[in-house]
Amino acid sequence: MNVFEAVRENGITARQAAEYCGIKINRSGMAVCPFHKDKNPSMKIDNRYYCFGCGERGDAIDFVAKYYGLGKKEAALRIASDFGISFEDNRGRKPPPKRKRKLSPEQRFERAEKKCFRVLSDYLCCLRQWKEQYAPQEPDGEWNPLFCEALEKKDYIEYLLDVLLCAPLPERVQLVADYGEEVLKFERRLEQCAAGAEGGAGKDNGENGAGVTAGNMV
Numbered sequence: 001m002n003v004f005e006a007v008r009e010n011g012i013t014a015r016q017a018a019e020y021c022g023i024k025i026n027r028s029g030m031a032v033c034p035f036h037k038d039k040n041p042s043m044k045i046d047n048r049y050y051c052f053g054c055g056e057r058g059d060a061i062d063f064v065a066k067y068y069g070l071g072k073k074e075a076a077l078r079i080a081s082d083f084g085i086s087f088e089d090n091r092g093r094k095p096p097p098k099r100k101r102k103l104s105p106e107q108r109f110e111r112a113e114k115k116c117f118r119v120l121s122d123y124l125c126c127l128r129q130w131k132e133q134y135a136p137q138e139p140d141g142e143w144n145p146l147f148c149e150a151l152e153k154k155d156y157i158e159y160l161l162d163v164l165l166c167a168p169l170p171e172r173v174q175l176v177a178d179y180g181e182e183v184l185k186f187e188r189r190l191e192q193c194a195a196g197a198e199g200g201a202g203k204d205n206g207e208n209g210a211g212v213t214a215g216n217m218v
């Protein structure tokens, strides 16, 4: 299996690739297009992507190629490496090395911290959006659950992010240790939202990206 087939077989969507590039995708699956001067989200991203503004379109590999200015093969290799996908190249190239065991404690912390930061920032972004978007229109109108969630969590998440950004190392280490579990919950919450579940209502299929890691077993 070459790298293109491996990426395809692992079902890496344009959406996953774009999110990995740091692109924010809203609940309707739209994002601000990184390929033209876009103010409002004009790009629809799902399995593939299409920009209603500039007409860019393609799949995960096209997205990464365009975003980083890479050739398609380089882009596919990058995705394989970022998502931990193994493959056998036609020319017998070895799969990307598995790096899991060799991480030092410092590297592990750095990774965990980065992940915390990424998840919390993404979540805060959603909360801020919900707070505006779902604010009650009338004083005695019913409150949207997402608006309530935003009110409830926003300060807390901002506080955690503040610590990650500004606190000295020992405090950050403590935070990552104490809140790691909770951050995973936020991550699942984000995945629910990304999956378009209305308000994330109780849909939990218990698969933590199983498709992405399947290739590691080879």
Ligand SMILES: [Zn+2]
Pocket: 033, 034, 035, 036, 038, 042, 043, 051, 052, 053, 054, 055, 056
């Ligand atoms: Zn565009």
